[in-house]
Amino acid sequence: MEKPAGSGQPLSAATMGEAWARIRGRLREEVGEVEYRTWLRQMTLAGIDGDEAVVVLPTRFLRDWVRSHYGDRLSALWQQESPAVRRVDVRLGQQRAVPAGEDGDEAAAPDREASARRTGLAEPLATGRGAARVTDARGDWSAPLDPRFTFDTFVVGKPNEFAHACARRVAEKPALPGFNPLFLYGGVGLGKTHLMHAVAWAIRAGEPSRNVAYMSAEKFMYRFIAALRSQSTMEFKESLRSVDVLMVDDLQFLIGKDNTQEEFFHTFNALVDAGKQIVVSADKSPSDLNGLEDRLRTRLGCGMVADIHATTYELRLSILGAKAAAAGVEVPKSVQEYLAHKITSNIRELEGALNRLIAHANLFGRTITLDGVQEVLQDILRAHDRRVTIEEIQRKVAEHYNIRLTDMSSARRARAVARPRQVAMYLAKQLTSRSLPEIGRRFGNRDHTTVMHAVSRISELMQADSAFAEDVELLRRMLET
Numbered sequence: 001m002e003k004p005a006g007s008g009q010p011l012s013a014a015t016m017g018e019a020w021a022r023i024r025g026r027l028r029e030e031v032g033e034v035e036y037r038t039w040l041r042q043m044t045l046a047g048i049d050g051d052e053a054v055v056v057l058p059t060r061f062l063r064d065w066v067r068s069h070y071g072d073r074l075s076a077l078w079q080q081e082s083p084a085v086r087r088v089d090v091r092l093g094q095q096r097a098v099p100a101g102e103d104g105d106e107a108a109a110p111d112r113e114a115s116a117r118r119t120g121l122a123e124p125l126a127t128g129r130g131a132a133r134v135t136d137a138r139g140d141w142s143a144p145l146d147p148r149f150t151f152d153t154f155v156v157g158k159p160n161e162f163a164h165a166c167a168r169r170v171a172e173k174p175a176l177p178g179f180n181p182l183f184l185y186g187g188v189g190l191g192k193t194h195l196m197h198a199v200a201w202a203i204r205a206g207e208p209s210r211n212v213a214y215m216s217a218e219k220f221m222y223r224f225i226a227a228l229r230s231q232s233t234m235e236f237k238e239s240l241r242s243v244d245v246l247m248v249d250d251l252q253f254l255i256g257k258d259n260t261q262e263e264f265f266h267t268f269n270a271l272v273d274a275g276k277q278i279v280v281s282a283d284k285s286p287s288d289l290n291g292l293e294d295r296l297r298t299r300l301g302c303g304m305v306a307d308i309h310a311t312t313y314e315l316r317l318s319i320l321g322a323k324a325a326a327a328g329v330e331v332p333k334s335v336q337e338y339l340a341h342k343i344t345s346n347i348r349e350l351e352g353a354l355n356r357l358i359a360h361a362n363l364f365g366r367t368i369t370l371d372g373v374q375e376v377l378q379d380i381l382r383a384h385d386r387r388v389t390i391e392e393i394q395r396k397v398a399e400h401y402n403i404r405l406t407d408m409s410s411a412r413r414a415r416a417v418a419r420p421r422q423v424a425m426y427l428a429k430q431l432t433s434r435s436l437p438e439i440g441r442r443f444g445n446r447d448h449t450t451v452m453h454a455v456s457r458i459s460e461l462m463q464a465d466s467a468f469a470e471d472v473e474l475l476r477r478m479l480e481t
């Protein structure tokens with residue numbers, strides 16, 4: 001090592017740059033190349049402030065590490081260079097581009113400190129919140145949240161009430177014991193993402209300074225791979241570990257991606273240990289996520305696991321009502337009921353069907369009617385056809401009311417025959433995607449207005465007479481299964 005810069009005199013800017021280069025060189029020798037590159041390479045001298053040398057690092061994680069592992073050594077080395085420097089302050093500061101000579105040529109260091117020589121302080125020292133924001137901006141994890149996905153627009157029903165209650169709880173009080181992690185799971189299109197965004201919105205609204213990171217598992221993986229490629233995994237880790245709430249959607253994406261899983265596992269542990277909230281969603285429960293490492297599955301199941309069940313008719317109906325009201329469009333009850341009966345797969349499809357109806361009605365300036373629904377949604381409805389045929393309906397209804405099958409198409413008008421026939425027409429309308437004229441033809445070549453009358457008459461009777469409504473419902477269920 002070269003001769004120290006000497007006495008208690010303040011260092012000139014040029015000498016300061018040279019002294020710093022020597023200190024770095026010395027540290028590099030002492031700790032070895034790998035350790036140096038991992039922890040110290042991004043350390044820069046911000047300047048000398050009184051009797052303090054101010055050294056900055058671009059991330060909180062690096063700053064803390066350098067402070068605790070090399071702080072004393074840095075002070076000692078500075079003291080050797082200049083007894084006027086009594087302390088070294090390791091701070092968080094903006095990262096500057098690593099100069100070309102950095103990797104191999106330590107002699108480039110004095111040039112790197114050129115601005116320090118000019119100004120005494122290389123750049124405004126970053127402290128507190130501002131500094132944190134610098135870090136966050138570089139490791140920005142904030143994915144845009146859908147403004148429509150809030151708690152206000154989330155319709156609660158039996159299938160999702162537990163998941164909803166847990167999500168609310170986490171939003172009100174992140175990192176509550178017993179609720180960390182919160183693991184939401186359920187089939188496709190049942191509202192997991194909606195609920196996660198709602199939690200993120202609510203946390204941000206409650207405390208805007210909270211750093212809430214929301215991302216898909218896919219994005220997590222791509223960012224991790226990119227960090228590996230650019231040899232910036234330290235920054236990757238740090239940027240993730242500085243969040244207050246980590247939300248990862250569709251975790252099943254990590255199945256079979258062992259390296260990313262491992263990284264996620266470590267991030268997960270670091271955050272939970274630091275008292276930060278984690279919210280994860282997947283299509284299956286932790287124990288059913290075959291292909292995820294056991295230790296990760298175990299940890300995922302350690303907090304609160306909440307299932308979003310398949311929708312019920314009632315929930316589908318409430319969602320349709322809420323979405324129609326939000327769109328400010330009149331959607332007749334019969335249409336809502338029809339859709340809620342027909343589209344049972346998931347809420348996304350149900351919503352898609354409703355949106356198409358609304359768009360169509362707006363485009364052509366028409367009101368939405370049950371008849372129009374079948375025309376506009378033909379393709380969707382056919383895909384959801386439960387393959388109940390008109391013949392099956394006729395047979396089942398005839399059996400139920402103890403009439404002959406041929407009476408379904410006969411001209412007899414006696415109520416004992418006519419009412420079951422109307423019920424069969426009503427069910428044909430509800431359970432198949434056949435048009436009114438088609439249904440009429442199958443019931444003894446009747447006119448479509450007869451079918452229309454039958455449908456509205458049965459709806460009225462069901463409203464007025466609950467025993468009759470139950471009877472028809474029972475028939476419907478028998479036909480659907």
Ligand SMILES: Nc1ncnc2c1ncn2[C@@H]1O[C@H](COP(=O)(O)OP(=O)(O)OP(=O)(O)O)[C@@H](O)[C@H]1O
Nearest residue numbers: 153154155156187188189190191192193194347348
């Ligand atoms: N309870 C609900 N109330 C209102 N809208 C809902 C509800 N559940 C789901 N939705 C709506 O259904 C659509 C699909 O929901 P979301 O994207 O959250 O499903 P998901 O479970 O995350 O699906 P995937 O498994 O495909 O990721 C969204 O438009 C969402 O707003």
